[in-house]
Amino acid sequence: MHRRNGPSPHAATPAWTCRARRRTRRADIAPASGTAGPRPSLPPREPTLRTYSLACAAAAALIATPAAGQNGPPLSTLPETVVTATRIPTPIERIPAGVTVIDRATIEARGYRSLAEALAGVPGLGVVQSGGTGQTTSAFLRGTNSGHVLVLRDGMPLNDPSTPQGLFDFGNDLLSDVERIEVIRGPMSGLYGSGAIGGVVNLITRSGRGTGRPFTATGEIAGGSQSTAAASAAVAGETRGFDYALVGQGLSTQGFNIVPRRLATSIGERDGARIGTATAHLGAQLGERFRVFGFARWRENKADLDQAGRDDPNYTARNRSGMWRTGVEGAVIPGWLDTTLAVGQSRDSRQFRDRPDQFPFSGSDDSRYLGTRTVYQWDSTLRLPDAGPVDAAAVTFGLQRIEDRVDVQVRFDGPFGPFNQDVDRGTRNDAGYLGAQFRLFRRLDLTANLRHEAPRDFADTTTWRLGGVLALPEVALTVHAAYGTSFRAPTLFDLFGVGSFGFRGNPNLRPEKGRGGEAGVALDLGALGLPPGRLSATYFRTRITDLIDDDPAFTTRINVGRVEIEGVESAFDMTLAPWLALHAAHAWTVAQDADSGLQLLRRPRHQGSLAATLRADPRLSLTPELLVFGPAADAIYADSGAFLGRGTNPGGVVVNLTARWRATETLEFFALGRNITNSRYEPANSYVVPGAAVLVGLRAGL
Numbered sequence: 001m002h003r004r005n006g007p008s009p010h011a012a013t014p015a016w017t018c019r020a021r022r023r024t025r026r027a028d029i030a031p032a033s034g035t036a037g038p039r040p041s042l043p044p045r046e047p048t049l050r051t052y053s054l055a056c057a058a059a060a061a062l063i064a065t066p067a068a069g070q071n072g073p074p075l076s077t078l079p080e081t082v083v084t085a086t087r088i089p090t091p092i093e094r095i096p097a098g099v100t101v102i103d104r105a106t107i108e109a110r111g112y113r114s115l116a117e118a119l120a121g122v123p124g125l126g127v128v129q130s131g132g133t134g135q136t137t138s139a140f141l142r143g144t145n146s147g148h149v150l151v152l153r154d155g156m157p158l159n160d161p162s163t164p165q166g167l168f169d170f171g172n173d174l175l176s177d178v179e180r181i182e183v184i185r186g187p188m189s190g191l192y193g194s195g196a197i198g199g200v201v202n203l204i205t206r207s208g209r210g211t212g213r214p215f216t217a218t219g220e221i222a223g224g225s226q227s228t229a230a231a232s233a234a235v236a237g238e239t240r241g242f243d244y245a246l247v248g249q250g251l252s253t254q255g256f257n258i259v260p261r262r263l264a265t266s267i268g269e270r271d272g273a274r275i276g277t278a279t280a281h282l283g284a285q286l287g288e289r290f291r292v293f294g295f296a297r298w299r300e301n302k303a304d305l306d307q308a309g310r311d312d313p314n315y316t317a318r319n320r321s322g323m324w325r326t327g328v329e330g331a332v333i334p335g336w337l338d339t340t341l342a343v344g345q346s347r348d349s350r351q352f353r354d355r356p357d358q359f360p361f362s363g364s365d366d367s368r369y370l371g372t373r374t375v376y377q378w379d380s381t382l383r384l385p386d387a388g389p390v391d392a393a394a395v396t397f398g399l400q401r402i403e404d405r406v407d408v409q410v411r412f413d414g415p416f417g418p419f420n421q422d423v424d425r426g427t428r429n430d431a432g433y434l435g436a437q438f439r440l441f442r443r444l445d446l447t448a449n450l451r452h453e454a455p456r457d458f459a460d461t462t463t464w465r466l467g468g469v470l471a472l473p474e475v476a477l478t479v480h481a482a483y484g485t486s487f488r489a490p491t492l493f494d495l496f497g498v499g500s501f502g503f504r505g506n507p508n509l510r511p512e513k514g515r516g517g518e519a520g521v522a523l524d525l526g527a528l529g530l531p532p533g534r535l536s537a538t539y540f541r542t543r544i545t546d547l548i549d550d551d552p553a554f555t556t557r558i559n560v561g562r563v564e565i566e567g568v569e570s571a572f573d574m575t576l577a578p579w580l581a582l583h584a585a586h587a588w589t590v591a592q593d594a595d596s597g598l599q600l601l602r603r604p605r606h607q608g609s610l611a612a613t614l615r616a617d618p619r620l621s622l623t624p625e626l627l628v629f630g631p632a633a634d635a636i637y638a639d640s641g642a643f644l645g646r647g648t649n650p651g652g653v654v655v656n657l658t659a660r661w662r663a664t665e666t667l668e669f670f671a672l673g674r675n676i677t678n679s680r681y682e683p684a685n686s687y688v689v690p691g692a693a694v695l696v697g698l699r700a701g702l
Contacts, residue, residue, distance in 0.1 A: 096467025222697025653679020
């Protein structure tokens with residue numbers, strides 16, 4: 001349900017109990033079952049971003065890269081190893097978890113502009129965007145709540161402590177500074193701690209390491225429908241033990257009206273957005289064994305918002321996000337013991353402004369939310385010698401301290417009078433972890449993880465995970481299974497937050513607890529004499545208790561209920577010919593309130609994707625993509641704009657098409673067609689997907 005007086009009028013509050021409520025002001029980005037909460041912060045638009053975008057465009061027009069001459073790999077291409085799943089670089093086929101990797105080549109081949117776009121086709125991951133670019137976006141991993149997805153940047157946790165459940169808004173980030181995205185599905189608290197109930201998304205930043213050149217440059221510039229302009233520029237290289245990467249990117253769009261035309265409360269006003277980002281990633285060798293590194297990123301966004309069920313021409317959100325991380329890494333004992341010691345910080349500042357308009361019950365708002373997270377981390381890997389049937393053995397261990405602080409200023413004046421409140425709180429959490437993995441008889445890979453958390457405000461918690469992968473090359477199969485426990489500690493906003501109409505956090509909340517397992521098979525199609533490819537299917541089951549939800553009066557948050565989730569996710573990849581590659585994915589998910597049996601909000605039972613890469617000419621590639629969404633429970637709005645309560649939101653289909661033409665070895669033209677059939681699908685009821693749009697540009701390099 002959409003609520004007016006939740007824990008934050010601006011951050012999505014996932015609710016698990018199946019209730020619906022008429023009073024509404026904010027639209028939830030991450031409802032977990034029958035209720036929907038307020039919107040989280042969204043991207044800011046600053047006048048300085050126009051200058052920034054023009055600078056990026058000028059730089060892009062002057063440079064060109066060999067990468068621009070590559071039309072990308074087949075859709076099934078994956079890196080040989082994945083780091084996020086075990087903290088040790090491990091071949092993807094030997095990891096006992098659902099893993100999806102979206103590398104740089106795939107991002108460019110499919111024309112992904114934002115993180116939300118890139119994740120939309122991941123098996124078992126439901127992306128719900130309340131509108132277009134820069135609009136509030138949730139991600140539901142294997143049917144869990146959006147707050148149960150832990151988001152990392154180069155291994156550093158980013159979830160914002162100033163939002164209910166520490167939600168991460170997947171709608172704010174562009175991808176020019178991302179080298180690859182690793183998605184690990186399933187409970188991962190045994191490795192990463194609080195928040196990893198549904199899984200982990202790790203954004204790995206582009207760097208100059210491995211370029212083999214002292215200087216490379218890339219850039220692109222594009223423009224198209226809805227007065228959209230985008231540009232990016234990057235320089236990178238390595239020389240004499242020093243490596244660097246500098247990336248700038250910007251996007252501006254007038255957007256479209258995110259309130260569907262079917263609603264009588266739609267007045268047709270556009271909801272635009274501006275996004276600007278700058279990233280620096282540096283490193284230097286200290287002798288032969290150690291390396292120091294530093295990373296800094298700044299993002300500034302502004303977006304026009306609308307209320308659930310109606311237009312709101314005066315409602316805007318501004319988001320400023322900064323983060324940095326620095327440390328030293330290297331071989332303490334070469335070939336045996338590697339270690340990393342790092343410290344980093346992320347700061348998310350969100351501001352929401354609204355003024356009264358012609359609609360009833362409108363009010364004014366000028367509220368601000370600042371969340372700061374500081375992370376101290378020590379990670380080590382000890383590699384062990386082979387012994388008899390055991391090889392590839394390694395032990396990981398480390399310590400982590402996370403210090404969170406929130407500063408909230410609520411300034412809301414509604415039809416029932418003003419509400420002003422400030423909150424300034426902090427907390428910390430200390431943790432240690434231990435992991436092991438090894439291979440038996442070059443056939444059976446086993447992994448184990450154990451983590452102990454000592455939060456300042458809660459009792460200590462220990463989580464674990466066990467998994468294994470059995471290779472059966474005789475029948476071209478691999479079989480995997482895993483089981484683990486998880487938890488999510490209440491955020492500072494859950495505990496002490498304030499919202500409009502008298503909401504107060506609850507300092508007596510208990511952490512949410514989960515446990516879940518999975519079992520799956522993967523078939524190597526090439527080993528059967530078929531074209532190279534892979535067919536996989538995984539069954540998963542999750543149970544979550546002590547869920548945090550609103551109390552019946554919507555004045556605070558309490559521990560309630562249980563959730564039972566089960567499903568099957570499947571994927572198919574095949575390279576039929578040098579000029580044709582196919583990819584398909586499907587997820588069947590049943591996510592229910594264990595007490596009422598009702599389906600959780602915005603979790604379609606069926607969701608799938610189909611994509612292909614066609615290269616009829618060595619210089620031309622076409623990448624069509626089909627996204628299919630089944631019906632889902634949601635808070636429903638009638639065509640009149642009236643709130644109807646809980647109901648079924650119809651499914652929909654979205655078709656995208658990317659075309660790339662290599663003019664020279666260093667210059668490439670591209671065209672991105674989005675929603676080319678002009679679907680009116682509403683991912684969240686009363687918020688429609690962007691209409692048909694085209695973006696045309698060039699990518700060049702040096």
